[in-house]
Amino acid sequence: MLHGTTQKRGWGFWAQLAFTLLVCGFLILPALLSMLAGVTVNFFQGLSSGLTLKWVFQVFELYSDTLLLTLGVALGCLGVTLLIGVPAAYVLTVRQSWLTRLIEEVVTLPVAIPGLAIALALLLTYGGFGEFRRSWGFILVGHVLYTLPFMLRAVMAVLASIDIRTLEEGAASLGAGFWTRFFTVVLPNARSGILAGSLMVVTLSIGEFNLTWMLHTPLTKTLPVGLADSYASMRLEVGSAFTLVFFVMIVPLLVAMQTLSRLERRARSARPLADDRAQAPAVKATAVETVR
Amino acid sequence: MTFAETPRTPVQLRACAKTFADGTRALEPLDLEIAGGETLVFLGPSGCGKTTTLRLVAGLEAPDPGGRVLFDGQDVTPLPIEKREVGMVFQSYALFPNMDVAGNVGYGLRVRRVAEAERAHRVAEVLEMMAIGDLAHRRVDQLSGGQRQRVALARALAVRPRVLLLDEPLTALDAALRERLRVEIDALLRRLGITAIYVTHDQSEAMALGDRIVVMRQGQVAQVGPPREIYFRPANRFVAEFIGTMNLLRGSRRGGRLQLAGGELALTAPGAPGEDLPDAVETEYLFRPEAVEVISPEDASLSGRVASALFLGDRTRLVIEGVTDRPVIAEAAGRREFADGDRVGLALDPRDLLRLPG
Ligand SMILES: Nc1ncnc2c1ncn2[C@@H]1O[C@H](COP(=O)(O)OP(=O)(O)OP(=O)(O)O)[C@@H](O)[C@H]1O
Ligand SMILES: [Mg+2]
Numbered sequence: 260m261l262h263g264t265t266q267k268r269g270w271g272f273w274a275q276l277a278f279t280l281l282v283c284g285f286l287i288l289p290a291l292l293s294m295l296a297g298v299t300v301n302f303f304q305g306l307s308s309g310l311t312l313k314w315v316f317q318v319f320e321l322y323s324d325t326l327l328l329t330l331g332v333a334l335g336c337l338g339v340t341l342l343i344g345v346p347a348a349y350v351l352t353v354r355q356s357w358l359t360r361l362i363e364e365v366v367t368l369p370v371a372i373p374g375l376a377i378a379l380a381l382l383l384t385y386g387g388f389g390e391f392r393r394s395w396g397f398i399l400v401g402h403v404l405y406t407l408p409f410m411l412r413a414v415m416a417v418l419a420s421i422d423i424r425t426l427e428e429g430a431a432s433l434g435a436g437f438w439t440r441f442f443t444v445v446l447p448n449a450r451s452g453i454l455a456g457s458l459m460v461v462t463l464s465i466g467e468f469n470l471t472w473m474l475h476t477p478l479t480k481t482l483p484v485g486l487a488d489s490y491a492s493m494r495l496e497v498g499s500a501f502t503l504v505f506f507v508m509i510v511p512l513l514v515a516m517q518t519l520s521r522l523e524r525r526a527r528s529a530r531p532l533a534d535d536r537a538q539a540p541a542v543k544a545t546a547v548e549t550v551r
Numbered sequence: 552m553t554f555a556e557t558p559r560t561p562v563q564l565r566a567c568a569k570t571f572a573d574g575t576r577a578l579e580p581l582d583l584e585i586a587g588g589e590t591l592v593f594l595g596p597s598g599c600g601k602t603t604t605l606r607l608v609a610g611l612e613a614p615d616p617g618g619r620v621l622f623d624g625q626d627v628t629p630l631p632i633e634k635r636e637v638g639m640v641f642q643s644y645a646l647f648p649n650m651d652v653a654g655n656v657g658y659g660l661r662v663r664r665v666a667e668a669e670r671a672h673r674v675a676e677v678l679e680m681m682a683i684g685d686l687a688h689r690r691v692d693q694l695s696g697g698q699r700q701r702v703a704l705a706r707a708l709a710v711r712p713r714v715l716l717l718d719e720p721l722t723a724l725d726a727a728l729r730e731r732l733r734v735e736i737d738a739l740l741r742r743l744g745i746t747a748i749y750v751t752h753d754q755s756e757a758m759a760l761g762d763r764i765v766v767m768r769q770g771q772v773a774q775v776g777p778p779r780e781i782y783f784r785p786a787n788r789f790v791a792e793f794i795g796t797m798n799l800l801r802g803s804r805r806g807g808r809l810q811l812a813g814g815e816l817a818l819t820a821p822g823a824p825g826e827d828l829p830d831a832v833e834t835e836y837l838f839r840p841e842a843v844e845v846i847s848p849e850d851a852s853l854s855g856r857v858a859s860a861l862f863l864g865d866r867t868r869l870v871i872e873g874v875t876d877r878p879v880i881a882e883a884a885g886r887r888e889f890a891d892g893d894r895v896g897l898a899l900d901p902r903d904l905l906r907l908p909g
Contacts, residue, residue, distance in 0.1 A: 421648065422643065422645075425641055425643055425645045426645050426647060428611055428632070428639070428641070428645065429639070429641060429645035429646075429647070429706075430647070430658065430662075431611075431631070431632045431633045432609065432632050432633075432637060432638065432639035432707070432716075433633075433658050433659030433662060433706065433707075433710060434633050434634075434636070434659055434662045434663055434710065435633055435658075435662045436633055439662055443658075443662075444647055444649070447649035448647070448648055448649050450649075
């Protein structure tokens with residue numbers, strides 16, 4: 260089969276390949292150029308001016324606090340969404356009523372509402388609490404609001420797909436109390452969803468701009484806000500070096516997310532095996548057919 | 552497993568009714584005594600409340616106020632399922648995907664903090680008993696349906712439950728495997744002597760496994776009794792028609808004989824002390840297809856016409872019209888061939904005729 264297609268590849272195939280590569284190139288080129296600019300001595304003179312890590316170091320010098328804050332907020336956000344999201348996803352899956360459906364909808368709202376609007380609402384409501392307003396906790400709250408639905412959805416999807424209620428009843432019939440069930444049956448079986456949700460939350464939190472831009476103070480800037488800041492006020496090479504740093508941070512997360520969802524799909528497609536003994540005669544019969 | 556240790560826990564249900572939050576009345580007040588070591592089968596059409604009753608015994612549902620569940624005389628109504636020490640086998644098996652076979656079977660022992668060595672020993676013992684010793688380290692999703700079923704049973708038995716509860720454990724399997732596992736479960740239950748409650752909507756499963764059968768209908772008990780009694784002495788029309796095939800004869804009774812469209816039938820065997828039944832314009836009798844003997848129409852007082860004949864190998868299933876207002880199903884043994892339209896005579900032992908109250 261495979262050999263056949265190799266031989267029969269006509270001009271249509273090559274035309275499609277060329278077009279695809281062209282589109283990819285068009286999309287990737289700006290990113291590559293931008294990152295390249297970050298390690299060029301002088302972008303306006305071009306690559307001939309030589310390569311350097313100077314700008315990257317300068318970014319670390321100027322914005323290391325931004326980097327730390329971003330990671331801090333992302334991890335804090337992960338912690339909070341795990342703590343709230345996982346139990347909430349469990350409750351929403353197990354106890355289905357109009358109330359839980361309503362809660363689910365409300366919690367999902369921030370995905371659809373522009374980050375700016377959420378930020379404004381937060382400012383209007385809590386902007387008066389000076390200490391809180393100035394702390395990175397304020398940004399954390401915004402990020403939690405924004406990322407929680409993703410954690411919730413990821414965990415709920417897994418819990419729904421494994422019929423967690425019956426699994427729990429099985430565990431209970433064997434003598435397991437609520438907490439034992441939660442830690443030995445619910446959490447381990449929700450693991451893939453929790454992992455997927457976690458990667459999603461961290462990635463979203465690191466890249467979040469809209470909300471954060473509204474909520475930040477000069478002392479609480481996250482990476483994307485710093486990025487905007489450097490584009491506006493620094494030389495082009497520094498801004499580009501910043502882009503490079505951002506890429507280096509975010510790409511591994513994206514790859515991890517892809518890998519995970521692929522593994523997940525493979526696990527999901529596993530079906531119960533046919534019964535060996537019941538199947539055996541049928542298998543033999545076909546074998547005989549083939550020999551003949 | 553040391554069979555001597557198997558508890559033979561009698562179970563009692565006292566006025567157990569169940570009304571769900573949405574107002575569904577799934578079970579009318581039920582009183583039931585299940586003897587220690589007995590296998591009781593709940594049988595009935597879909598939605599009649601079998602699962603609900605089982606879940607009441609398990610402790611997964613609470614009965615309506617006033618209802619009580621007793622194990623060995625002890626009131627367990629307020630106890631949740633994890634304190635009732637029951638073993639439960641679910642229709643979907645509910646095996647834990649995050650553990651291998653040994654992990655699943657040992658789960659109940661782990662929860663009870665049985666020491667590692669003892670646990671491994673008991674798990675191996677139960678796996679051996681279920682003939683799945685070689686699967687101990689398989690992942691659950693690498694098992695076939697029949698193997699999953701065995702693991703589910705092994706898991707429920709490993710904790711030496713007081714009562715074993717099975718909710719349609721074989722429904723998800725194909726017919727041949729179902730038959731084989733049914734025989735195995737039967738042998739296992741007899742050997743263990745454990746009190747078992749088995750839910751099914753398959754009557755042959757119920758007949759084969761049950762010491763007694765509870766036939767249910769719309770949340771009510773239609774009849775309780777041993778399989779033979781349920782089959783041969785159905786208490787009412789519902790049981791008669793739900794279990795196996797029943798023929799209905801409708802006609803008038805005169806002088807101890809039933810007058811039908813296709814002739815007449817003696818209601819008492821010659822010489823037997825017959826009940827003195829009053830004449831009636833309209834009355835109904837029931838009989839099973841295997842009770843009737845297909846003979847030549849000249850020798851019979853009752854006859855009809857073959858509407859269809861289905862050759863089943865060991866016998867031929869006939870649909871006969873013209874006997875009464877409904878077609879009658881009869882089974883003829885032997886080599887005789889039937890063509891549509893043939894006239895046949897029917898002979899029936901009056902003892903096989905069933906008259907239902909009401
Ligand atoms: N949680 C519930 N809430 C409301 N109604 C319920 C609930 N569980 C069951 N019912 C209803 O109670 C009745 C009995 O249900 P049950 O599951 O006991 O039937 P069953 O005899 O086991 O049927 P099946 O053979 O289909 O499993 C049905 O009408 C069902 O719709
Ligand atoms: Mg059921």
